[in-house]
Amino acid sequence: MAIKKSDLYSSLWVSCDELRGGIPARDLAALEAYWQILPGVRAALFQPLRPGYFQLSTLNSQLKPTIFDHAEFTAFITTVTQLFTAWREANTPQLKGFDKDGHPKALIENIAEDLLTTFKGAPLLDAYDVYQHLMDYWAATMQDDCYLIAADGWRDAAQPRLFVEDKSKKTKTRPDFVSGKKRYQTELLPPALIIARYFAAEQAALEKLEADIAALGQQLEELAEEHSGEDGLLADALNDRGKLTRASVSARLKQLKVESGELIAEEEAALKQWLKLESEEAEVSAQLKAAQEKLTAAVAAKYPALTADEIKRLVVDDKWLAALDAAVQGELERVSQTLTGRIRELAERYATPLPQLVQGVAELEQTVNRHLERMGFKL
Secondary structure, eight states: OOOOHHHHHHHHHHHHHHTTOSEEHHHHHTTHHHHHHOHHHHHHHEEEEETTEEEESSOGGGHHHHHHTSHHHHHHHHHHHHHHHHHHHHHHHHHHHOOTTOOHHHHHHHHHHHHHHHHTTOTTSOHHHHHHHHHHHIIIIIHHHHHHHHHHOHHHHHSOEEOOOOTTSOOOOOOSEEETTEEEEOSSSOHHHHHHHHOHHHHHHHHHHHHHHHHHHHHHHHHHHHHSSTTOTTGGGOOTTSOOOHHHHHHHHHHOOGGGOHHHHHHHHHHHHHHHHHHHHHHHHHHHHHHHHHHHHHHHHHHHHOOHHHHHIIIIIIIIIHHHHHHHHHHHHHHHHHHHHHHHHHHHHTSSOHHHHHHHHHHHHHHHHHHHHHTTOOO
């Protein structure tokens, strides 16, 4: 097949023009599905460079906030969120109305079909991706929950069961909580859901204690790193394993004589500081253990006191629908990350025009030549 000179020259011109830098319009056109919904975002991100080419109007570091903070993107998020809210409100009565002797297969067919229908009008999302999230969650969790409810009813299905470990089988299953000497496993209603709704203040207090322990541990570690090296103030307090312990530090402290000099006084101060931090860590750890035991007892006592309506709210609202809401939000995040990543990729690909690349190579070549000359090579 013969090639016309005009076609060849045109191809060469396009190739050379791209080497002048800038993002080709055809690459932006490939993102047309986004621009149909977010035309203002495109206008905020790009400005014309020359015919057929564009450049970013913002720094690469500002790509994400430029997209996420734009009114059109906010409206897109709101639209999808409203779709899920409408589906949730329409199907919550059916979910909470499911009960003993119910039919799980009929339930999932109804709510899944309605979810697919609802999200077929969602911009930039594939309704089948959202549908698949529901089906995956059904297979992993919700199906077992519904069969439990169908067999036992809400109240009985929600109660903890004694955990019996089969030592003949290697399993990673662990009890969900321990009350007294008994270990329990929960299937329908995990303790975390009860804690989040009824014992949030107690959980926050536990997390504060955990943070305090971590901070004290960090201080102990920093003190050891600073003074336990060779000739360090804590070097002589290390045990046979090269560790600082309360026993080894206390033993070293007994050996010291305060009046022996300034250096000994400094060592004594370091030893006392370590013991003080270790004592505080032990005290807070004891407080944490007591608080954990108290919270566990309160949660264990809460299970039999829950009404059927309270259990439905915990399971349907806080467990099932919260998981599906998170999946939809994940789809929104995926869309936004895909758009941001593609724009960043285009910006980086076409960021440096050919003249700058040539200049950079020439400068590197000169640098290499100078080094070779210093080494005695003749060019």
